Amino acid sequence: MSRLTERAPSTLAELWKRKGPDLFYAGDKYRQEWIESWLQNPKRIRPAGMFYINHIKPGEKRDMVDASTLTNHVKLNASDAKKVAKILAEMKGHEALIKSEKHNASISPGPLGEMMFDKIYGCMACHQIEPGYGGLSGSEIYTAGKRLTPEFMLSYIRSPQAWDPKIWMPNKHLPDGNVQKLVNYIIALSKENFTRAII
Numbered sequence: 001m002s003r004l005t006e007r008a009p010s011t012l013a014e015l016w017k018r019k020g021p022d023l024f025y026a027g028d029k030y031r032q033e034w035i036e037s038w039l040q041n042p043k044r045i046r047p048a049g050m051f052y053i054n055h056i057k058p059g060e061k062r063d064m065v066d067a068s069t070l071t072n073h074v075k076l077n078a079s080d081a082k083k084v085a086k087i088l089a090e091m092k093g094h095e096a097l098i099k100s101e102k103h104n105a106s107i108s109p110g111p112l113g114e115m116m117f118d119k120i121y122g123c124m125a126c127h128q129i130e131p132g133y134g135g136l137s138g139s140e141i142y143t144a145g146k147r148l149t150p151e152f153m154l155s156y157i158r159s160p161q162a163w164d165p166k167i168w169m170p171n172k173h174l175p176d177g178n179v180q181k182l183v184n185y186i187i188a189l190s191k192e193n194f195t196r197a198i199i
């Protein structure tokens with residue numbers, strides 16, 4: 001179950017049991033139009049599910065996703081998707097965190113944005129920057145710009161634990177300019193049209 005209450009998992013045991021993302025701050029996190037269309041045609045965003053340890057198996061060269069252990073998300077019709085997206089957009093459990101962010105779209109990511117993501121900060125060890133390329137323990141990042149509000153991404157990168165106290169994404173204590181560059185890189189990435197390898 002996704003959590004609709006105003007509380008993220010506060011122990012590792014709770015974190016491991018989580019089967020869907022916390023939704024009590026869905027309105028702070030997601031773009032409403034994306035939720036509406038995703039619910040009608042849900043595609044996997046976390047290549048190895050909510051908790052990757054349960055869904056990877058050793059491969060010849062590296063770990064691989066064991067797709068047989070993953071389930072598909074329920075699909076809604078257009079009218080239900082619209083209603084659910086509207087309700088979720090009103091759930092703003094972390095409004096204060098969002099209000100303290102200011103997205104600066106004019107900071108170009110340049111080549112440094114990608115370099116920070118792939119190498120300098122090691123984000124790619126957990127996130128895929130295109131289908132099949134990157135780590136398996138985080139969500140795919142090449143669709144994040146379409147899914148998420150820029151303010152959520154800024155705040156989450158600044159402090160993942162402010163949103164999800166037990167999550168394994170590290171807080172890198174990045175300066176604001178670099179956080180803005182990373183977010184603008186993620187937004188630029190989501191404008192490229194990758195054909196999806198993993199559905």
Ligand code: HEC
Nearest residue numbers: 121122123126137138139144153156157168169170172182
């Ligand atoms: C050790 C693994 C790990 C590393 C390294 C890591 N992340 Fe994450 N990241 C995660 C996990 C796990 C989540 C939560 C995904 C979820 O909602 O299931 C996450 C979530 C995110 C989100 C929100 C995405 C979403 O789909 O909800 C963004 C944006 C993000 N990370 C960016 C970064 C950036 C930028 C870096 C490098 C500075 C980074 N991450 C490094 C594991 C990691």
